[in-house]
Amino acid sequence: MSQAEQIKELYEQCSIGRDHHESDYFSLIRELVRLRNEEGSEWQKFIDQAYALVMDEIITNTNQPKTPVKFGTSGWRGMLGKDLFLRSVSFVTAAILDLYMAVDSEPELTEFLGVSSLAEARKMGCVLGFDNRFAGEILAGAVTEVLVGAGFVVHYAGESTTGVLSAAVLELNAAFSINLTPSHNPLEYGGYKYNAADAGPAAAELTGRITSRAQEITAAGSSPLVVLDKPVLSPAERDDVRPFDALGTWKQLVRKNVSVHGVSYDDILGRFAEDREVVVVIDSVHGASRIHIEPLFEGAGKDRLLQLRDEADVTFNGIAPEPSSANMAGVIDLLASRDEPLKLGAIIDPDGDRIRFTDGTTEISMNQFGAMTYHFLHEGKGKKGMVAKTVATSNLANRLADVFGEETYEPRVGFKEFKPVIGKALVYFEESDGISIIGHTPEKDAYIGLLLALDMVLSRRQNLGDYLAEIEEEFGAYYPDRDGLLVSAQGEELAAALSQLEKYDVGSTVRVGDREQVINQVISIDGRKMIFEDGSWLMIRPSGTEPKVRFYVESRTSSGTADLVQAAHAMLGEIGLL
Numbered sequence: 127m128s129q130a131e132q133i134k135e136l137y138e139q140c141s142i143g144r145d146h147h148e149s150d151y152f153s154l155i156r157e158l159v160r161l162r163n164e165e166g167s168e169w170q171k172f173i174d175q176a177y178a179l180v181m182d183e184i185i186t187n188t189n190q191p192k193t194p195v196k197f198g199t200s201g202w203r204g205m206l207g208k209d210l211f212l213r214s215v216s217f218v219t220a221a222i223l224d225l226y227m228a229v230d231s232e233p234e235l236t237e238f239l240g241v242s243s244l245a246e247a248r249k250m251g252c253v254l255g256f257d258n259r260f261a262g263e264i265l266a267g268a269v270t271e272v273l274v275g276a277g278f279v280v281h282y283a284g285e286s287t288t289g290v291l292s293a294a295v296l297e298l299n300a301a302f303s304i305n306l307t308p309s310h311n312p313l314e315y316g317g318y319k320y321n322a323a324d325a326g327p328a329a330a331e332l333t334g335r336i337t338s339r340a341q342e343i344t345a346a347g348s349s350p351l352v353v354l355d356k357p358v359l360s361p362a363e364r365d366d367v368r369p370f371d372a373l374g375t376w377k378q379l380v381r382k383n384v385s386v387h388g389v390s391y392d393d394i395l396g397r398f399a400e401d402r403e404v405v406v407v408i409d410s411v412h413g414a415s416r417i418h419i420e421p422l423f424e425g426a427g428k429d430r431l432l433q434l435r436d437e438a439d440v441t442f443n444g445i446a447p448e449p450s451s452a453n454m455a456g457v458i459d460l461l462a463s464r465d466e467p468l469k470l471g472a473i474i475d476p477d478g479d480r481i482r483f484t485d486g487t488t489e490i491s492m493n494q495f496g497a498m499t500y501h502f503l504h505e506g507k508g509k510k511g512m513v514a515k516t517v518a519t520s521n522l523a524n525r526l527a528d529v530f531g532e533e534t535y536e537p538r539v540g541f542k543e544f545k546p547v548i549g550k551a552l553v554y555f556e557e558s559d560g561i562s563i564i565g566h567t568p569e570k571d572a573y574i575g576l577l578l579a580l581d582m583v584l585s586r587r588q589n590l591g592d593y594l595a596e597i598e599e600e601f602g603a604y605y606p607d608r609d610g611l612l613v614s615a616q617g618e619e620l621a622a623a624l625s626q627l628e629k630y631d632v633g634s635t636v637r638v639g640d641r642e643q644v645i646n647q648v649i650s651i652d653g654r655k656m657i658f659e660d661g662s663w664l665m666i667r668p669s670g671t672e673p674k675v676r677f678y679v680e681s682r683t684s685s686g687t688a689d690l691v692q693a694a695h696a697m698l699g700e701i702g703l704l
């Protein structure tokens with residue numbers, strides 16, 4: 127079959143050429159990326175043509191979003207062109223600004239917004255950025271049009287990461303931030319994150335109102351704050367926004383709070399520059415961190431700072447752009463080729479709020495690294511205080527806190543759940559590879575994790591795997607795992623199916639491998655976490671951002687993890703979700 131014939135067949139399969147509403151552009155793009163990978167760059171022009179169609183849909187779409195706007199644990203996510211387009215993004219921005227329009231008459235909003243009046247919010251302004259996703263800049267232009275039209279200052283960061291934009295809110299004393307990113311979701315997704323003046327993920331009291339107001343505006347098809355007949359410019363083309371050095375504000379925040387967290391940016395970079403026994407490999411998976419890694423290190427150890435997948439590619443070369451074991455292979459291979467005895471590898475997701483590590487031999491997920499950070503700050507730097515981790519995260523940190531005589535704060539999944547202990551806990555982290563520390567942003571940030579990991583290696587003169595082995599030798603080993611399964615049920619139907627798990631209560635038994643395990647404790651703040659008498663556990667909860675059920679397990683033996691995974695599968699099958 128000729129290339130022209132293949133294209134014609136693909137267009138027909140994906141309903142291309144009828145109208146935007148019916149066209150499945152991203153199935154087409156995925157297949158074209160596969161052909162490009164297998165047959166060569168001659169397919170790139172067709173990928174570009176497909177994205178031109180997506181751009182036209184983003185600009186011209188006047189329909190309702192295919193899926194109703196909903197702000198979950200990390201904002202709003204949906205399909206580019208179908209859910210996120212100029213009109214819908216403008217309406218969601220208007221819904222957010224309605225909160226500030228209401229603050230003068232509803233002073234109770236001040237607690238959640240962090241501003242006491244509309245005038246104050248306008249003057250403080252909004253930090254605006256986006257990750258590497260397709261159309262990020264023009265979608266940011268739609269946001270800018272609404273913000274400027276409503277009298278708000280716009281601090282324009284351009285392409286950046288979630289943690290950096292959070293730092294900018296604090297350093298610029300901005301009223302809020304808007305970050306156009308779906309985090310680690312696949313290439314067809316766009317997203318919209320909103321953080322209030324505390325620079326952390328917005329409280330449920332705000333996201334609930336944003337969701338309902340956005341749905342009202344999109345249903346009505348208009349808002350006094352949105353002018354739909356004006357051409358949208360890139361913020362970079364406007365003279366009424368304030369561009370700024372976003373990464374510079376991040377560095378400023380870390381340096382300013384060194385006495386709080388003990389992580390000395392300049393000292394760490396200085397030691398790395400002089401220490402020829404350490405090599406660092408960073409895989410940005412084509413995401414926004416690719417533009418920050420070199421300036422983040424400020425020229426330190428340039429011959430020992432190696433980057434992978436640092437080219438711009440909105441398709442992510444067809445992979446799922448997340449910190450995962452599968453995606454870590456390139457980092458491991460490159461570390462293996464190096465002679466330095468101390469090796470640090472990391473993979474960062476597209477918006478730079480998640481990070482996972484390896485030393486070339488041992489992979490370190492956030493389940494382990496969060497606990498290691500707590501140990502490092504508490505024992506290595508002499509900082510005292512509690513640890514905060516989401517309920518789906520390994521209990522290794524709980525064990526450390528028990529021995530240290532400190533508290534553990536264990537909320538439901540979602541970084542915004544840490545708000546009550548920001549400034550109190552030394553570390554707050556979640557199993558999905560997000561972390562921050564005291565004195566830093568209340569938002570997860572891959573860069574602070576990277577700085578901490580490098581500090582550990584340089585200070586302890588050992589690889590992360592060896593450090594973890596020491597901790598496990600002293601405090602016991604924990605073996606976590608997680609997975610997610612697509613399900614057809616959603617909303618109330620899914621909630622009803624999951625409610626059947628309530629029969630698994632304290633004292634009941636679950637078949638795990640060849641044993642009957644007795645449930646010793648149940649935590650039901652977010653799904654259902656069943657802790658067994660031997661300290662192992664499994665947890666099942668619905669995803670807040672995708673049509674999935676997620677399950678998390680942890681064994682106290684290396685061989686027991688697979689049995690727990692099978693037990694979770696059996697439970698989901700029993701209630702009809704498999």
